Amino acid sequence: MQLTVDLRSDTVTKPTTGMLDAMMSAKVGDDVFGEDETVTALEQKAAAMFGMEAGLFCPSGTMTNQIAIKCFTQPLDELIADQTAHVYRYEGGGIAFNSAVSTRLLNGDRGRVTAEMIEPEINAENVHFPRTSLVVLENTVNKGGGSCYTLADIKPIADLCQKHSLKLHLDGARIFNALAATGDNAIDYGKYFNGISICLSKGLGAPVGSVLLASKETIQYARRVRKVLGGGMRQAGFLAAAGIYALDHHVERLKIDHAHAQILGRALAQCSWVSHVVPPDTNIVLFDTAVPADDIIKKLDQKGVRCMSTGPNRIRFVLHLDVHPEQVEYAVVVLRNLEI
Numbered sequence: 001m002q003l004t005v006d007l008r009s010d011t012v013t014k015p016t017t018g019m020l021d022a023m024m025s026a027k028v029g030d031d032v033f034g035e036d037e038t039v040t041a042l043e044q045k046a047a048a049m050f051g052m053e054a055g056l057f058c059p060s061g062t063m064t065n066q067i068a069i070k071c072f073t074q075p076l077d078e079l080i081a082d083q084t085a086h087v088y089r090y091e092g093g094g095i096a097f098n099s100a101v102s103t104r105l106l107n108g109d110r111g112r113v114t115a116e117m118i119e120p121e122i123n124a125e126n127v128h129f130p131r132t133s134l135v136v137l138e139n140t141v142n143k144g145g146g147s148c149y150t151l152a153d154i155k156p157i158a159d160l161c162q163k164h165s166l167k168l169h170l171d172g173a174r175i176f177n178a179l180a181a182t183g184d185n186a187i188d189y190g191k192y193f194n195g196i197s198i199c200l201s202k203g204l205g206a207p208v209g210s211v212l213l214a215s216k217e218t219i220q221y222a223r224r225v226r227k228v229l230g231g232g233m234r235q236a237g238f239l240a241a242a243g244i245y246a247l248d249h250h251v252e253r254l255k256i257d258h259a260h261a262q263i264l265g266r267a268l269a270q271c272s273w274v275s276h277v278v279p280p281d282t283n284i285v286l287f288d289t290a291v292p293a294d295d296i297i298k299k300l301d302q303k304g305v306r307c308m309s310t311g312p313n314r315i316r317f318v319l320h321l322d323v324h325p326e327q328v329e330y331a332v333v334v335l336r337n338l339e340i
């Protein structure tokens with residue numbers, strides 16, 4: 001029997017029955033007036049989890065990142081990030097547009113950078129140079145195939161930022177995958193970062209939403225920036241309820257997605273048409289193909305296995321809560337029997 005297995009992204013999930021029930025029974029109000037108790041509960045819950053003072057519920061991860069960059073820089077400043085960073089590559093040039101800030105790119109290991117890489121790129125005080133004011137890390141790294149930092153990796157970077165009075169922001173769209181893989185505690189993240197973006201609509205399975213976490217003062221300003229970007233939402237508690245449900249029910253299970261990624265990684269390594277599999281650290285499997293990626297994608301699609309290319313000879317599989325064990329088994333059979 002042909003199944004459908006959608007491995008294009010962990011954003012394709014649909015709300016579960018439990019999540020829909022939570023949404024339907026949410027108590028709501030006008031959040032722009034500060035009167036939506038479910039939104040407030042989500043913001044407080046997420047902030048407490050990460051040891052931060054306050055949170056701001058936003059429609060997307062892009063918005064939380066862009067607001068954070070606006071909060072932590074002034075026009076004419078420069079931020080430092082890896083060349084694969086989502087904030088630079090996949091947010092439509094928003095760093096320049098929203099914040100009038102330039103970007104200094106590093107060449108990290110699957111998107112992971114070190115204090116040694118950052119330090120020489122911090123500009124000296126000189127009118128020729130933009131003022132370096134912010135470092136942005138991503139955990140896990142999307143383009144790195146779900147590679148992740150431990151808190152021990154992050155500490156020297158946080159120390160360096162403190163030494164040079166730089167702000168440190170975390171694009172944590174998949175931070176819960178990093179926590180599942182490393183065993184680090186979420187609450188310790190608050191010690192190192194000035195801002196943290198978490199996404200509820202990736203592996204956690206909510207239909208919409210991200211939360212920016214920071215100090216009370218930063219969030220107060222962030223609320224203004226969200227408004228000016230058109231992100232002030234009214235009875236958003238229906239969406240926040242999905243987020244609360246996701247934090248309560250869909251964090252523990254991320255380990256299953258990681259195990260599924262391992263299974264698919266092993267199956268791919270056996271395929272004659274696969275030239276290299278990037279070791280899957282979390283829920284993403286990146287691999288290189290000996291023939292054009294689009295040919296493989298078409299053939300997989302005919303068998304119900306949907307995926308995307310990230311380069312002419314590179315394909316990405318992303319595991320998530322709507323990929324069940326029997327679908328993983330089915331995908332393995334399809335991979336084994338694919339005629340190239």
Ligand SMILES: *Cc1c(COP(=O)(O)O)cnc(C)c1O
Pocket residue numbers: 059060061062063065086087138140141142171173174199201202210
């Ligand atoms: C998906 C993602 C985001 C935010 O994306 P939205 O689609 O705007 O919610 C941010 N950073 C990373 C690393 C992502 O993968």
